Amino acid sequence: MDMPRSFAIASAVLMLSACASGGHAIDARTAAWWATTAALSGDDMEGRDTGSPGYDRAAAYVAERFRRAGLRPAGDAGTYFQRIRFDEIEVANEGTSFSVQRATGDRRPLRFLHEISVTPTWGMPARIDAPLVFRGFCAPSDMTGVRGAVVACFGTRRTGQPLFAAQMEAATAAGAVAMVRVDDTGFTIEPPRWPLAYARNVxxxxxxxxxxxxxxxxxxxxxxxxIANASGHDGGDILARGARGEAMAPFDFPARFEASIVTRERSSTSDNVLAVLPGTDPALANEPVLLIAHLDGYGRGTPVNGDGLYNGALDDAAYVATLIAFAETRAGRGFRRPVIFAAVTAEEKGLLGSRWLAAHPTPAASTPVAVLNLDQLRPLYPLKILTTLALEDSTLGQTVRDVAGPMGITVRADLEPERGLLRRTDHWPFMRIGVPAVSFLFGFDAADADAAAAYRAWYENRYHAPQDDVSTPIDFQAQADFHRFYFALIEAVADADAKPSWAADSPHRPGANE
Incomplete structure (x- = not known):
């Protein structure tokens, strides 16, 4: 059998990295981790889209690796799988079109998924033909004269300005027939990018x-x-004002917005993969610790530079691979508390797999006392700073500091709360039901030009793109350091005398008003 392309690339990257580091071999655990990452993100897994055959193959692969590592099944009916059913609606490329019809008679087509997209919903109209207006930040006070119109809003993501939900509420209340959010190019901490893989709602x-x-x-x-320039307005100035948080004058385009939208629906199933390392202390048997990473990716979508397969190597195959690496390191040796391993589905579709698990624990994967989540990690530069989501919300934060400090790792709270990362990954459904949790990112100081450049290049060129594959330049020593930290953290939480507790001033603690 020929070596899969992903394995060949992974092997080549490992050899090049060893040469670059003066010929020092990468440690065996990190090499095995990267080989597992390559297997999970290989072309034969087809990007692991929720409800796809490729995802099912990846789930079977993970279950087998868990079994071989000595973990017990924790899914439905004594299996490693927790079956979940989904409904989805997608906007089809064929037959869908968007354009702006100017008063001069000429039509400006808008290229679907490359410069415009739509979130499909059930009952959405198949056609839109309405005046186009611009209302700045689209606060309720801005929404005059929008009844029966398509209202364009500056798509701010900054605290203190109307965010998506508030803009949608204001547009609906004012009688708009649709809302168009314009990208905020000033939001450079996570810049908008095109094309999008697809327009789908699950x-x-x-x-x-x-x-x-x-x-x-x-x-x-x-x-x-x-479009604004063609209507006699300075589009660049409008965007610059919005990026600075300044008021933007409302205006009506001398144009109509037209759309023909073709949707298709389907139902599917997809599995969470669940396993457990039993605990050794009967008194703590009902206090499991949950290790979680999402197995799903985007699958096939809009090609970028000729590649339409979104392999999802670092998002998040690499951290399912970390769960496998930890299971193999333990080789069936338990801690005082049980440790649940969860490779969940449909994170990219709205945290659906983790939401289901939080609401439907299985007998062998009961509600945990702590969640140690793996997502959004990018070992692109040395691990000197570890940004920790929910750092101050529970005693887990101090445990993170206690483990990281002796390793020379600085622990830092999230400095970019406008990105909403706390609510965008799989620990969040568990925090919502009262379980303390943490999640991590590789941090850096602004003065570290190399790290800053690598981080931004990732978001501009690889994030949610086909280029998230095993060709990504990896700092393997940084990943080895993270494994050392994460594995020690698991031990500290799973063997502690007391389970984690919420901070009294946490806005996310049970009973707090958020």
């Missing part, structure tokens, strides 16, 4: 009402500027 098929709203669209900033 929900749990649990009988809950399906979301129905006025259409919500997204428009590239450069496209908005072009």
């Amino acid at each position: 929900v749990l098929a649990d009988g809950s009402p399906r979301p129905r709203t006025i259409p919500s669209l997204r428009l590239a900033a450069t496209t908005f500027a072009e």
Whole structure:
């Protein structure tokens, strides 16, 4: 059998890295971790999209690796799998079109998924034909004269300004037929990027009402500027004012927004992969610690530079691989508390796998007392700073400091709360039900130009793109250092006399008003 391309690339990267470090071999655990990452993000896994055959192959692979490492099944009916049912609606490329019809008679087509997209919802109209207006930040006080119109809003993500939900509420209340959010190019900590993989909405098929709203669209900033300029306004100045948080004068375009939207629906199933390392102290048997990482990716989508397969190597195959590496390191040797291993589905579709697990614990994977989440990690530069989400919310934060400090790792709270990372990854559903949790990012100081450049390059060129594959330049020593930290953290939490507790001033603690 020929070596898969992903393994070949991973091997080549390992050899090059060893040469670059003066010929020093990468340690065996890190090399095995990278080989597992390559296997999970290989082309044969097809990007592990929720509900796809490729995801099912990846889930079977993870379950087998858990079994071989001595973990016991913790899923449904004595298996490693927790089956979840989903409904989805997707906007089809074929037959879907967007354009701006100017008063002069010419039509400006808008390229779907490259400069405009729409979030599909059940009951969404198949056609839109309405005047186009701009209302700045789209606060309720801005929403005059928008009834029956498509309202364009500056897509701010900054605290203190109207965010998406508030803008949508204001647009709906004012009678707009659709809302278009214009990218904020000034939000450089996570810059907007195009194209998008697809326009898809996935929900749990649990009988809950399906979301129905006025259409919500997204428009590239450069496209908005072009349309505004053609209407006699300075699009660049408008965008610059919005990026600075300054008021933007409202205006009506001498144009109509037109759209034909073709949707298709389907139902699917996908599994969380659950395993458990039993505890050794019967008194702590009902206090499991949950290790979680998401197995799903984007699958196949809009090609970028000719590549339409979104392999998802660092997001998040690499950290499912970390769970496997830890299981193999333990080789069935337990801690005082049970440790649950969860490789969950549908994170990229709205944390659906972790939401299901939090609401439906299994007998062998009961509600945990702590969650140590792995996502958003990028070992692109040395591990000197570890940004820790929810650092001050529970005693877990001090445990993180106690473990990281002797290793020379500075622990830091999230310095970019506007990104909303706390709510964008799989520990959040557990925090919502009262479970203390932490999650991590490789941090850096602004003065560290190399780290800053590597971090920004990742978001601009690889994040949620086909280029997130094993060709990504990895700092393997940084990953080895993270493994050393994470494995020690698990031991500290799982063997502690007391379970983690919430900080009295945490806004996320049970009973707090958020």
